[in-house]
Amino acid sequence: MFPFCEDPSALEGARWMACYLTTGKHMAFYASFGTVLVLLAVTAPLALLFGLGGALATRSAVAPLRWLGQGYTAIVRGVPDVVFFLFFVIALDQGFEWLRHQALCPDWPMPVRQGNDFVVCAAAKLPSNSAPQWMHEAYGFATAVLTFAIVFGAFAANVLSGAMRAVPRAQVETAEAYGMTRRQATRRVLLPQMWTYALPGLSNLWMILVKATPLLFLLGVEDVVYWARELGAMKTSTFDYPHPDWRLWYFLALLAFYLLLTKVSEVVLGRVQRRFSRGQATAAGERLRRAVPAGAPA
Amino acid sequence: MKTILGATALAALGTAALAQDTVRIGTEGAYPPYNFINDAGDLDGYEIALGAELCARADLACEFVSNDWDSIIPNLVSGNYDVIMAGMSITDERDEVIDFTQNYIPPAASLYLAMDEGADLEGGVVAAQVNTIQAGHVADSGATLLEFATPDEAVAAVRNGEADAVFADGEYLLPIAAESGDLMIVGDEVPLGGGVGAGLRESDGDLREALDGAIQSMKDDGSLNDLIVEWFGEDAAVYE
Numbered sequence: 001m002f003p004f005c006e007d008p009s010a011l012e013g014a015r016w017m018a019c020y021l022t023t024g025k026h027m028a029f030y031a032s033f034g035t036v037l038v039l040l041a042v043t044a045p046l047a048l049l050f051g052l053g054g055a056l057a058t059r060s061a062v063a064p065l066r067w068l069g070q071g072y073t074a075i076v077r078g079v080p081d082v083v084f085f086l087f088f089v090i091a092l093d094q095g096f097e098w099l100r101h102q103a104l105c106p107d108w109p110m111p112v113r114q115g116n117d118f119v120v121c122a123a124a125k126l127p128s129n130s131a132p133q134w135m136h137e138a139y140g141f142a143t144a145v146l147t148f149a150i151v152f153g154a155f156a157a158n159v160l161s162g163a164m165r166a167v168p169r170a171q172v173e174t175a176e177a178y179g180m181t182r183r184q185a186t187r188r189v190l191l192p193q194m195w196t197y198a199l200p201g202l203s204n205l206w207m208i209l210v211k212a213t214p215l216l217f218l219l220g221v222e223d224v225v226y227w228a229r230e231l232g233a234m235k236t237s238t239f240d241y242p243h244p245d246w247r248l249w250y251f252l253a254l255l256a257f258y259l260l261l262t263k264v265s266e267v268v269l270g271r272v273q274r275r276f277s278r279g280q281a282t283a284a285g286e287r288l289r290r291a292v293p294a295g296a297p298a
Numbered sequence: 299m300k301t302i303l304g305a306t307a308l309a310a311l312g313t314a315a316l317a318q319d320t321v322r323i324g325t326e327g328a329y330p331p332y333n334f335i336n337d338a339g340d341l342d343g344y345e346i347a348l349g350a351e352l353c354a355r356a357d358l359a360c361e362f363v364s365n366d367w368d369s370i371i372p373n374l375v376s377g378n379y380d381v382i383m384a385g386m387s388i389t390d391e392r393d394e395v396i397d398f399t400q401n402y403i404p405p406a407a408s409l410y411l412a413m414d415e416g417a418d419l420e421g422g423v424v425a426a427q428v429n430t431i432q433a434g435h436v437a438d439s440g441a442t443l444l445e446f447a448t449p450d451e452a453v454a455a456v457r458n459g460e461a462d463a464v465f466a467d468g469e470y471l472l473p474i475a476a477e478s479g480d481l482m483i484v485g486d487e488v489p490l491g492g493g494v495g496a497g498l499r500e501s502d503g504d505l506r507e508a509l510d511g512a513i514q515s516m517k518d519d520g521s522l523n524d525l526i527v528e529w530f531g532e533d534a535a536v537y538e
Contacts, residue, residue, distance in 0.1 A: 222364075
């Protein structure tokens with residue numbers, strides 16, 4: 001990074017620190033903060049979509065759809081995250097490869113399962129063995145997003161279906177009295193009103209999601225906690241920059257990062273909550289009504 | 299970033315079936331000097347250097363990838379990479395699930411590392427990395443086993459008093475004992491396992507033979523011993 005970093009063993013004090021903090025490994029550490037933020041930004045909306053789908057399915061008048069929704073929330077919420085991340089992702093990956101195998105190599109003479117081994121033809125590999133490493137990492141990231149979305153979607157489905165039940169029956173009844181169909185009443189009255197009931201639960205889920213990213217390394221995606229542990233570990237003179245166990249400092253940096261992220265989330269969620277409470281028949285909505293400044297149209 | 303292209307693509311052009319695809323080698327990247335991530339952020343260590351040489355000799359194009367130790371075997375049998383070179387000792391239990399090449403590190407002693415000479419190795423709390431032969435040995439020895447995801451955390455547990463001692467490969471612990479003032483090797487050496495070898499899927503016989511042949515050729519011309527001495531020092535166990 002700096003011109004004086006040529007020979008790390010000759011460095012001292014501030015210069016040593018400046019070179020140490022700009023090694024390729026540290027750059028990967030800094031970049032992993034971006035990885036985590038991107039993961040959160042992609043996963044949260046996707047999980048919400050899964051949740052909404054699950055919640056609507058559990059309320060469906062069609063029985064198989066209802067069973068599907070109930071089965072999804074019950075099974076996924078009941079399986080520990082770590083098990084899910086170890087087992088499900090491998091199964092998901094094998095499922096994709098098996099489908100490709102069926103399509104691409106119909107003449108394959110060997111069984112796909114050989115004892116413990118899962119063997120598909122080279123063309124069906126996802127991504128292919130010869131693909132550059134960044135494609136493997138992108139694929140790992142995508143499966144991570146999908147898995148997070150499925151897990152957190154199940155929890156979100158439960159929160160949302162609870163929120164839908166919390167919307168006063170009178171609201172939907174009024175909509176029906178105006179001649180709206182069940183579907184119209186759901187879309188125009190139920191869904192817009194449920195958010196105020198769903199937000200506290202959803203914001204809890206968001207906070208848990210923020211802290212769940214270390215599970216990423218199980219999928220081969222290196223997140224901030226992985227790098228902090230790796231960098232903070234004691235380094236012998238095998239390394240260019242030997243140092244004792246510095247994990248405390250790295251984890252303090254992570255603490256600051258997570259606190260900052262939590263604070264920003266709280267501020268944003270507070271605003272969203274305020275926005276959704278407007279005009280609602282809830283205590284928060286009532287407070288907003290009272291807070292209308294004097295002189296404004298009532 | 300964390301990849302190393304082992305052999306040249308040129309070499310891959312020369313041979314048939316085997317060389318068509320890149321051979322992906324999974325490693326832990328947290329076990330210096332066997333395998334670790336160097337300051338540039340790349341995989342480095344004895345096994346990375348060895349893997350590059352083996353692939354060159356077997357005319358394979360290889361690429362190293364890092365993977366969590368805990369899921370390193372499931373990801374191999376599932377086909378996410380083709381070889382494990384991660385300081386993995388050859389044991390009967392593992393041999394039931396995967397296949398091994400002949401060893402590329404001779405059977406070596408495992409050691410205890412502790413804060414003081416009097417550490418209770420038989421009745422106390424001993425830390426080890428999860429799913430290692432050392433962890434299995436501690437569980438059988440009568441001591442209370444404390445498992446950690448990475449070897450480094452197992453060492454840290456001794457420093458902060460959580461465990462009385464840590465039990466791991468000697469080659470991993472010796473540099474730590476030499477360079478930290480507070481930790482020392484205690485107790486007797488314990489020979490464990492059948493040496494370190496490369497792990498492969500049981501259905502991958504051709505690749506196993508190719509790597510086996512390459513290891514044999516390095517044993518025959520003495521270059522394997524040179525590599526061991528380069529990474530583990532003059533005192534390391536070498537092949538006769």
